[in-house]
Amino acid sequence: xxxxxxLAAMPAADTGAPAALAVGLTAAIVAATGEEPRVLVVxxxxxxxxxxxxxxxxxxxxxxxGLRNWVERRTHQALGYVEQLYTFGDxxxxxxxxxxxQRALSLGYLALVREARPTGxxxxxxxxxxxxxxxxxxxxxxxxxxxxxxxxxxxxxxxxGKLGQERLRLNFGLGGARWNEERVLxxxxxxxxxxxxxERLRDRNEGAPLPxxxxxxxxxxxxxxxxxxxxxxxxxxIKYRPVVxxxxxxxxxxxxxxxxxxxxxxxxxxxxxxxxxxxxxGLVEETGDTRSETGGRPARLMRYRREVLVERLAPxxxxxxxxxx
Amino acid sequence: xxxxxxLAAMPAADTGAPAALAVGLTAAIVAATGEEPRVLVVxxxxxxxxxxxxxxxxxxxxxxxGLRNWVERRTHQALGYVEQLYTFGDxxxxxxxxxxxQRALSLGYLALVREARPTGxxxxxxxxxxxxxxxxxxxxxxxxxxxxxxxxxxxxxxxxGKLGQERLRLNFGLGGARWNEERVLxxxxxxxxxxxxxERLRDRNEGAPLPxxxxxxxxxxxxxxxxxxxxxxxxxxIKYRPVVxxxxxxxxxxxxxxxxxxxxxxxxxxxxxxxxxxxxxGLVEETGDTRSETGGRPARLMRYRREVLVERLAPxxxxxxxxxx
DNA sequence: GATAAAATGCTCAAAATGAGCATATGAGTT
DNA sequence: AACTCATATGCTCATTTTGAGCATTTTATC
Numbered sequence: 001x002x003x004x005x006x007l008a009a010m011p012a013a014d015t016g017a018p019a020a021l022a023v024g025l026t027a028a029i030v031a032a033t034g035e036e037p038r039v040l041v042v043x044x045x046x047x048x049x050x051x052x053x054x055x056x057x058x059x060x061x062x063x064x065x066g067l068r069n070w071v072e073r074r075t076h077q078a079l080g081y082v083e084q085l086y087t088f089g090d091x092x093x094x095x096x097x098x099x100x101x102q103r104a105l106s107l108g109y110l111a112l113v114r115e116a117r118p119t120g121x122x123x124x125x126x127x128x129x130x131x132x133x134x135x136x137x138x139x140x141x142x143x144x145x146x147x148x149x150x151x152x153x154x155x156x157x158x159x160x161g162k163l164g165q166e167r168l169r170l171n172f173g174l175g176g177a178r179w180n181e182e183r184v185l186x187x188x189x190x191x192x193x194x195x196x197x198x199e200r201l202r203d204r205n206e207g208a209p210l211p212x213x214x215x216x217x218x219x220x221x222x223x224x225x226x227x228x229x230x231x232x233x234x235x236x237x238i239k240y241r242p243v244v245x246x247x248x249x250x251x252x253x254x255x256x257x258x259x260x261x262x263x264x265x266x267x268x269x270x271x272x273x274x275x276x277x278x279x280x281x282g283l284v285e286e287t288g289d290t291r292s293e294t295g296g297r298p299a300r301l302m303r304y305r306r307e308v309l310v311e312r313l314a315p316x317x318x319x320x321x322x323x324x325x
Numbered sequence: 326x327x328x329x330x331x332l333a334a335m336p337a338a339d340t341g342a343p344a345a346l347a348v349g350l351t352a353a354i355v356a357a358t359g360e361e362p363r364v365l366v367v368x369x370x371x372x373x374x375x376x377x378x379x380x381x382x383x384x385x386x387x388x389x390x391g392l393r394n395w396v397e398r399r400t401h402q403a404l405g406y407v408e409q410l411y412t413f414g415d416x417x418x419x420x421x422x423x424x425x426x427q428r429a430l431s432l433g434y435l436a437l438v439r440e441a442r443p444t445g446x447x448x449x450x451x452x453x454x455x456x457x458x459x460x461x462x463x464x465x466x467x468x469x470x471x472x473x474x475x476x477x478x479x480x481x482x483x484x485x486g487k488l489g490q491e492r493l494r495l496n497f498g499l500g501g502a503r504w505n506e507e508r509v510l511x512x513x514x515x516x517x518x519x520x521x522x523x524e525r526l527r528d529r530n531e532g533a534p535l536p537x538x539x540x541x542x543x544x545x546x547x548x549x550x551x552x553x554x555x556x557x558x559x560x561x562x563i564k565y566r567p568v569v570x571x572x573x574x575x576x577x578x579x580x581x582x583x584x585x586x587x588x589x590x591x592x593x594x595x596x597x598x599x600x601x602x603x604x605x606x607g608l609v610e611e612t613g614d615t616r617s618e619t620g621g622r623p624a625r626l627m628r629y630r631r632e633v634l635v636e637r638l639a640p641x642x643x644x645x646x647x648x649x650x
Numbered sequence: 651g652a653t654a655a656a657a658t659g660c661t662c663a664a665a666a667t668g669a670g671c672a673t674a675t676g677a678g679t680t
Numbered sequence: 681a682a683c684t685c686a687t688a689t690g691c692t693c694a695t696t697t698t699g700a701g702c703a704t705t706t707t708a709t710c
Contacts, residue, residue, distance in 0.1 A: 023348065056346065089387070296707065597669085
């Protein structure tokens with residue numbers, strides 16, 4: 001019987017009875033206040049930070065509807081934008097290394113809310129996402145975390161030969177390579193492989209050698225991986241879909257918009273070019289008002305032109321080059 | 326208790342016992358021979374076309390490893406590239422509209438194989454993906470399927486007001502809007518909403534009004550949706566990751582490479598500009614040989630420069646503008 | 651009224667892009 | 681051997697898009 005024939009013959013070919021698994025949702029709920037992108041974080045019983053997560057409920061027509069309902073029912077936050085990130089199902093996502101560990105699937109979601117309301121609870125809070133990824137914030141120049149991580153990373157890479165070194169160089173912008181703000185997940189995975197994040201050490205019962213300021217705050221299970229995926233996805237998405245506006249108030253100045261984009265992408269942008277792009281793309285229009293509490297010449301207030309969403313299938317805020325100086 | 330507190334308090338906050346669901350894999354296994362991108366298709370017991378799919382097995386360390394193993398065990402095809410597409414879990418994916426339908430999750434995967442071996446089986450075969458999406462092939466100019474679909478689409482859009490009409494215009498490149506080859510899924514979803522694909526009619530027990538040449542061949546359950554996702558993802562990916570080479574033989578001419586890209590993206594490209602991009606990006610190098618069976622001046626044979634993968638984190642084949650004429 | 655701090659306006663060179671003309675080199679034909 | 685086809689390959693050119701930075705305007709503050 002041909003190989004392909006076997007394929008055709010397996011139960012696979014029809015839609016009958018797949019395996020039953022434990023399936024959960026994990027949501028990276030993002031807001032931004034002031035200069036910081038924030039993510040909603042809860043405390044686990046074990047005292048570690050975690051993303052809100054829970055079982056998948058069966059009563060909704062679509063997964064996204066289920067996610068929306070699930071979050072909104074509990075937070076009364078209106079989710080502006082929801083996107084499925086990835087389905088994580090690796091065996092090693094268990095907290096303990098127990099052998100008979102049942103495989104659990106986790107559907108990761110990214111959700112954007114316009115304002116980060118005070119939580120009023122000790123066990124749920126909005127945290128800057130750079131708390132978990134200190135090496136991702138280049139707005140103030142090269143982060144100290146990178147400097148701290150560089151030596152152990154290089155040591156690790158040396159064992160990986162030329163390939164490992166190139167991988168390090170390119171992902172972390174070392175040795176002249178330029179920083180690519182979207183490779184958040186790749187960097188986290190590399191750090192994990194290099195044994196430099198607490199999750200890995202935890203998973204192998206080793207001690208943590210690096211200060212938290214360098215390695216970032218750990219999260220339960222694989223939640224930091226989910227968050228890394230969310231950040232990377234969002235950083236990519238703002239360039240070709242107008243999702244930033246889901247995080248902005250209804251009226252804003254161009255500088256505020258720029259600071260939001262900078263906060264999300266973690267890099268500084270060339271101001272005049274940023275404005276040129278945003279304006280010439282017709283993403284925004286003047287409200288007619290100005291805001292004078294800016295410490296300088298008053299800024300025009302803008303609003304998002306909702307029409308563009310359908311008008312041009314939603315182009316995003318293209319980023320001008322990162323400011324070099 | 327604050328809303329957020331509730332969120333924190335729910336079982337969700339830890340990783341305990343999520344709901345058990347039926348979970349399956351569905352794979353779009355793509356190869357390309359000659360001028361056609363092909364997908365491996367099996368026949369269901371009911372006689373309809375389907376993608377290979379089966380239950381998720383628990384013994385692998387990662388989902389991707391499981392998928393690779395699963396496919397390779399059955400087809401003995403080496404999967405060059407594997408990518409998780411999306412997790413489909415909508416209620417309406419059931420074939421019959423039965424009420425108590427249990428929710429089934431389906432993890433969609435895209436896999437690329439270098440050659441489409443003859444199947445030798447009547448119930449498994451490599452089919453051009455344009456069989457299922459005749460409106461996606463613009464290589465020979467505007468497809469006849471678009472012309473056939475346009476009147477009923479316009480009729481449908483008229484009921485949706487200005488928004489619906491814009492959506493139609495932009496997704497299908499009507500009225501001067503330019504064709505965007507990546508929006509495969511959006512177009513399929515729109516056709517589904519408009520009731521123009523058999524799946525929708527089947528789901529609502531209605532008859533099919535359009536000829537197959539226009540509406541495309543239907544697939545079981547939501548497999549055409551999975552395939553649409555795969556095509557769209559691949560069409561986007563080849564622009565920024567060198568995945569095309571996973572489908573090419575080890576040595577090829579630039580024209581062959583171009584024809585492959587055109588087959589996948591479904592549009593014709595400007596030849597000289599295509600070469601300029603590929604060459605100046607250093608994606609390929611000459612093998613030194615030439616091939617003279619081209620019917621004209623012999624072409625240099627090229628090979629993919631494997632180094633670029635790590636060297637530059639794998640840029641893709643940027644597409645020059647679609648050929649206008 | 652000077653000064654500082656932004657916001658806004660404008661210029662310019664370099665790079666990337668979209669099109670198309672011109673030439674080269676084989677196979678098959680006359 | 682000259683000629684014709686059919687591609688492959690080389691090169692040019694106008695236009696757009698970027699990346700950078702200088703200059704001017706408009707408030708609040710000293």
